[in-house]
Amino acid sequence: MIDAKQLAKRYGEKTAVDGLDFVVKPGTVTGFLGPNGAGKSTTMRMIVGLDAPTSGTVTVNGRRYEQHRAPLQEVGTLLEARSIHPGRSAYQHLRALALTHGIPRRRVDEVIGITGLGSVAGKRAGAFSLGMGQRLGIAAALLGDPRTVMLDEPVNGLDPEGVLWIRNLLTSLAAEGRTVFVSSHLMSEVALVADHLIVIGRGRMLADTTVRELVREAGGNTVRVAAQDPARLREVLAGPGVEITGQAGAEELQVTGLSARDIGLRAAEHGIALFELHTRQVSLEEAFMELTRDSVEYQGTPAEALASTGRPA
Numbered sequence: 277m278i279d280a281k282q283l284a285k286r287y288g289e290k291t292a293v294d295g296l297d298f299v300v301k302p303g304t305v306t307g308f309l310g311p312n313g314a315g316k317s318t319t320m321r322m323i324v325g326l327d328a329p330t331s332g333t334v335t336v337n338g339r340r341y342e343q344h345r346a347p348l349q350e351v352g353t354l355l356e357a358r359s360i361h362p363g364r365s366a367y368q369h370l371r372a373l374a375l376t377h378g379i380p381r382r383r384v385d386e387v388i389g390i391t392g393l394g395s396v397a398g399k400r401a402g403a404f405s406l407g408m409g410q411r412l413g414i415a416a417a418l419l420g421d422p423r424t425v426m427l428d429e430p431v432n433g434l435d436p437e438g439v440l441w442i443r444n445l446l447t448s449l450a451a452e453g454r455t456v457f458v459s460s461h462l463m464s465e466v467a468l469v470a471d472h473l474i475v476i477g478r479g480r481m482l483a484d485t486t487v488r489e490l491v492r493e494a495g496g497n498t499v500r501v502a503a504q505d506p507a508r509l510r511e512v513l514a515g516p517g518v519e520i521t522g523q524a525g526a527e528e529l530q531v532t533g534l535s536a537r538d539i540g541l542r543a544a545e546h547g548i549a550l551f552e553l554h555t556r557q558v559s560l561e562e563a564f565m566e567l568t569r570d571s572v573e574y575q576g577t578p579a580e581a582l583a584s585t586g587r588p589a
């Protein structure tokens with residue numbers, strides 16, 4: 277469990293994290309989302325005591341990180357900047373880490389097995405591909421068999437097989453009852469694995485929610501329906517929670533709050549002929565962009581502005 281209360285971090289004039297309150301619960305995967313520069317890494321560094329909060333507090337499994345006698349057994353982390361000696365083998369790296377933290381040698385073999393590094397464990401870590409390096413970082417995070425696992429952008433740069441592997445690993449860690457906290461700036465990636473979402477922008481909380489709720493708040497799925505008698509169809513479909521838009525005189529209506537099935541059935545009941553019935557799913561990426569629109573630090577130049585002037589607007 278991770279518990280942040282009014283957590284804040286300033287670097288001189290810059291407020292990186294601005295009064296965050298959140299709880300990350302055990303037994304589920306919680307995604308930590310936000311555009312570049314939102315404050316995710318800073319928050320994660322404060323969770324494990326690599327940065328001191330300017331104000332507020334954050335605890336892991338009930339205590340501040342530095343108050344734990346065996347922190348590696350409490351929280352395993354993969355942070356973006358890895359510090360693996362390039363000349364050491366994966367095995368030597370994990371063994372050294374285990375030795376300095378009172379972790380038995382057999383656990384080194386176990387995490388090498390879990391992360392599928394068996395065939396390369398004797399090779400220099402400096403020669404590792406990005407994917408193998410990520411696996412080694414995760415092996416180190418799991419070394420202390422921690423109750424809480426926190427990974428910063430774990431799938432960055434991984435091939436589809438690596439992404440799938442991490443997804444399955446995170447799900448199984450959560451199923452074992454661990455707290456799993458994983459950051460990303462890609463909604464589509466996190467939505468596949470996370471049950472819960474914490475979304476921040478410019479250091480502030482934007483949403484503490486579930487994927488399903490986020491879609492609902494983004495307006496839910498819209499059904500496009502074309503009917504012979506759209507005015508009559510409007511009357512038939514109207515009700516609480518139903519929103520219908522469409523140009524006057526046009527055959528086509530956009531409906532939220534009813535499924536395509538409901539619309540088809542009601543139209544049939546009232547003898548209204550339909551020409552088209554199409555559900556448009558809310559894209560999670562769109563919902564995320566809508567949520568974070570005002571919090572993006574580095575806005576790109578719209579392509580059309582470049583095209584019309586030949587130079588950045």
Ligand SMILES: Nc1ncnc2c1ncn2[C@@H]1O[C@H](COP(=O)(O)OP(=O)(O)OP(=O)(O)O)[C@@H](O)[C@H]1O
Nearest residue numbers: 287290292310311312313314315316317318319461
């Ligand atoms: N040591 C530092 N000194 C000054 N500013 C910093 C420092 N670390 C982070 N920042 C600033 O704080 C803000 C939050 O940065 P942070 O790296 O936590 O964001 P992030 O959400 O992890 O972004 P990304 O997805 O790009 O990794 C950024 O504007 C960043 O420039």
